[in-house]
Amino acid sequence: MTSTWLAVPADHPFGIGNLPYGVHTTTEDPAPRIGVAIGDHVLDAGAVAQATGSDHAPVLSAADLNPLMAAGRAVWTTVRAEITAWLTDTAYRREVEANLTPRQDVAMRLPFAVGDYVDFYASENHARNIGRIFRPDAEPLTPNWKHLPIGYHGRSGTVVVSGTDIVRPSGQRKAPADAAPTYGPCLRLDIEAEVGFVVGTPTQMGTQVPLSAFRDHAFGVFLVNDWSARDIQAWEYVPLGPFLGKSFATSVSPWVVPLDALAHAWVEPPARDVEPLPYLDDRAGEPGGLDLAIEVALNGHTVSRPPFRTMYWTAAQQLAHMTVNGASLRTGDFYASGTVSGPEVDQRGALIEITWNGREPVKLPDGSTRAFLEDGDEVVVTATAPGPDGTRIGFGEVAGRVVPTRG
Amino acid sequence: MTSTWLAVPADHPFGIGNLPYGVHTTTEDPAPRIGVAIGDHVLDAGAVAQATGSDHAPVLSAADLNPLMAAGRAVWTTVRAEITAWLTDTAYRREVEANLTPRQDVAMRLPFAVGDYVDFYASENHARNIGRIFRPDAEPLTPNWKHLPIGYHGRSGTVVVSGTDIVRPSGQRKAPADAAPTYGPCLRLDIEAEVGFVVGTPTQMGTQVPLSAFRDHAFGVFLVNDWSARDIQAWEYVPLGPFLGKSFATSVSPWVVPLDALAHAWVEPPARDVEPLPYLDDRAGEPGGLDLAIEVALNGHTVSRPPFRTMYWTAAQQLAHMTVNGASLRTGDFYASGTVSGPEVDQRGALIEITWNGREPVKLPDGSTRAFLEDGDEVVVTATAPGPDGTRIGFGEVAGRVVPTRG
CATH class of the missing domain: 2.30.30.230 (Fumarylacetoacetase, N-terminal domain)
Structure with a gap:
């Protein structure tokens, strides 16, 4: 095993096998x-x-x-x-x-100048939960879900580094029972614990990045908290997708873990129960899943442990899909996995799922409960992955505290 | 009237009153x-x-x-x-x-380094047409449409200047009658004639730009062709909005017309038949519509003359909405109006509307017809607006030719 002459314990999350x-x-x-x-x-x-x-x-x-x-x-x-x-x-x-x-x-600081930011929706558990909550009368998964990794572009200008305060957004929201929308501070402020991948090597327009070229273009991995205003999102998102419900802030962890540090973390993704088109077919070759163990803490209390290995769509598939139409990549483009949610309640990566749209609030050790985030709340997302010789590769944390609206 | 000592005819679209x-x-x-x-x-x-x-x-x-x-x-x-x-x-x-x-x-070249790119959906005629075509069994306008300017983020890395060839995208598409999606070149390649507004003065996160501050932040106006792969878009866009159906290319005209050149172009927008929330209420004050006369030519033949003054939502409302949640602005962020479509067939800004989803192809002077774009086709969008003393302010053109797919 490689070892450093520095006094770093072998099991340190930022050990010699990591070097983010x-x-x-x-x-x-x-x-x-x-x-x-x-x-x-x-x-x-x-x-x-x-x-x-x-x-x-x-x-x-x-x-x-x-x-x-x-x-x-x-x-x-x-x-x-x-x-x-x-x-x-x-x-x-x-x-x-x-x-x-x-x-x-x-x-x-922000580790890189952000080009485009794409947010995917790759957890089957998350997509099913959100489908049930947002569209209770329909099939939770849309017909396209298992055929392609659904994604959309987010706002890159409001990507901020861990530790940046998150101003509660204001905007339009309309509960189903309301006759008309009202304006005011978001009442259902949420998190989304995700994993981000940043592009190093760019491409020209008209070029596709096949699954096999993922490692030639993706530089490294970090953590993302895609803050979400659920009430704003629910009212605005049909038909063109999330906009102001997401665009006020996206926090990223400051340390980019190079893919070379994750050699021991690759795992098989879940079985593909729908035949993928050839450009997305990863059933042969090296496994494309990553075994990150994520932890979500609210005011110091762990509320969830989402397992990244359960994601249906992999980072390589997302990159292949994102470029299959010839869209070019720039250095600094990044894409996030979508909320990471495992099958269990305490493995879900967003409060809306954990509390089932606020109906089953989380109890905190101080006796208070949370359906969604209150001003002053701090959320910290951390993760580790298997490293060499039983060590863990640490991702550090993405943290953010909610401060009152200014609007 | 201001006049130049240069030999420029008074009625030139790039006269002394323009200076883009x-x-x-x-x-x-x-x-x-x-x-x-x-x-x-x-x-x-x-x-x-x-x-x-x-x-x-x-x-x-x-x-x-x-x-x-x-x-x-x-x-x-x-x-x-x-x-x-x-x-x-x-x-x-x-x-x-x-x-x-x-x-x-x-x-x-591209006139500015693009930050974020937002695409709106502000023409009522366009939204109704698309609603009828994409969701024939539902109300064409979604319930939120008259309460807020619907928009979403596009891909800024594939914004290109007029004259850049457009490579036909490939991807997944699935006609309703198909059992499963197939992969291949886009079969329904389309245009969207739009008007773009670029942000000059930036803002800090947590800040809103009220309607009254529009002119302090918006620098100028240009033309946009938001190329669209309708078959890819139709299959992918539920529930998170357009992604690969749009992200392969967006063309912009090279000349940015400063707002100061458009003093004679302001007009009242259409009557607001739903009461706007206060942050969007433009019924008092200066009119926020712009009287651009747009022309769309396919292989040199004019196929449409969309009137920008018919847009329901104005550029000032779009900027106020885009920042109401505190999302910051960067210099170089731009937003496009959405397809400009007037009430008449020959005023529609996209082929899918002009040909009603391909059912009524456009006849070209060479005897050929087009439901959607073929390889080799060139689309040119131009516009003018009223200037001083009966002159016209020209916007130049945004042009692009379709070249065969490489995927």
């Missing part, structure tokens, strides 16, 4: 720059690259991950090997030690 | 830079600003319109006055003449 990338600042140096998480520290990757005369100093010295991500898979692999060498070969000890900051002393 | 901005290159100088259309020429605005020692040389010397747009309304007004002075005061004749290029000799 982020963008950090410090009080001493407010310039945003690339950091790599190792144990309880952040390594200033650009500074070490410069100090060691690395060929990759230019991409590692950027203000965000985009140049590194754009450089392509071969560079991702060599850069990762180089960073691993810094942390395992004591010859680099001086350069490394000079550029380590305790994680608690850094501030994290 | 774009980004151009020339064979001699391939660097993208800001141009202003005047008559049949393009003025290199950055070069003149530098030659005349203008305070605004930095924003006018940029590679796209974003810095100028970000500078805010007061700067837009003074820059426009300055450019007008260059073209009307012979004192600037030397600097201007040195920096004019015939329009036929320049290549146009």
Whole structure:
């Protein structure tokens, strides 16, 4: 097993087998720059690259991950090997030690400049639950659901990094019993625990990315909380889909875990009970599911443990579908899995499912209950995945606190 | 009436009352830079600003319109006055003449770096037609339609400038009679003639833009062709809205007409037959409709003349709605009106409406017919609006030719 000369316990979620990338600042140096998480520290990757005369100093010295991500898979692999060498070969000890900051002393930024943001809907449990709640008189899964990974574009300008306060949105909402819509603060503010995938290598318009090329284009993985205003969404979303019910904020975790760190996390996705068209057929080849164990905490209390391995559609299928019409990819485009919900109540990734549209509120240890989020509530989503030798690969967290509306 | 010393006929669509901005290159100088259309020429605005020692040389010397747009309304007004002075005061004749290029000799780029792209659905005629075609058993307008301007996010990475070839998309489609979806090239490729509005002045998250602040944030107007794969769209769009049926390409005209050029184009929108909520209530104050006369040509033959003044929802209402939930705006965000369709068949902005889902094909002068677009077809959308003294403000064109699929 690879080991670091740094004092990092073997079972640390940011161990030597992980090495996620982020963008950090410090009080001493407010310039945003690339950091790599190792144990309880952040390594200033650009500074070490410069100090060691690395060929990759230019991409590692950027203000965000985009140049590194754009450089392509071969560079991702060599850069990762180089960073691993810094942390395992004591010859680099001086350069490394000079550029380590305790994680608690850094501030994290958005790790990359976001291009387009696509949100999928890939959990069968979630889609069935939402279908039952939103369309009680219809089949919960629409006829297309098992034929294609349903998705839509979200607002990339309101993607924010973990820790950003979430202002309660206002807008139109109309309960079925109301005669007309009313305006006011969202009354059913919710979360969606999701997993995000960011595109590194771009494509030209007219190009498709087949399943087999997923690893050539997808750079890494992170956590997403797709905040949702259920009352606004329910009133607006027919016929063109969610808009203001989602566009006020989407939070992402600051650490992008490279796909190379997830070699031990691949699992078979659920059985395909509808024959996929060839461009989506993943029944041969390497398994495309990922075994992330997600945890959702509300005010410090765990309310759900969604298992990502239960997702019907995989990240590779989503990328193949998203480009099957020739839509180009840009470095920094990202897509989220859709809410991750397992079959059990305590595995659901959104309050609307956990509380069944508010009818069965969650009880918190302080004796209060929640149907949806109140001002001041904080939601933290975390995850880990299997790493080498029984270790866990940590994803850090995506956290956000609800603050009162301004509208 | 303001007049230029240049030999530009008073009735030219790019007369002195227009002065639209774009980004151009020339064979001699391939660097993208800001141009202003005047008559049949393009003025290199950055070069003149530098030659005349203008305070605004930095924003006018940029590679796209974003810095100028970000500078805010007061700067837009003074820059426009300055450019007008260059073209009307012979004192600037030397600097201007040195920096004019015939329009036929320049290549146009995307005028701005696109942030988010939102597509609305604001024509009542269009929404009723599409409702009848896509949901023949239901009320054509959904219950929310007259309460809010329905919209959704499109793909900003595939926004292309006029003249870019459009590769026919492939994907899944399933006719109602088919047992299962099939994969292949789109069989029902269509256009949507729309009008776009680009955001200049950004906002912070949690901020709303009231109707009265529209002119402080919206910089200018251009034409949009939102290419649509109707067969892909029909199969995918329930429940989360259009995705691959739209994301392969959206074409925009290269010239952004500043709102200041449209002082004579404002008209009352249609009567509001449902009481708007206060944040959308435009029944007092200045009229918010725009009297653009649009023309859609297929292979050189005019197939439609959509009247923009018939749109139910205005650009100011769309901006107020888009931000009512606190979603922030970035410079370069743009939104399109949705297909512009008047009440008459020959005023509809999409083939699916003109041919009523293909049942009544369009006859072209060469004797051929079109239900939807064939490879090699070229679509050109143009528009003009009333200018001062009986002149017309031209928007140029958004053109695109369909080329065969590569998938």
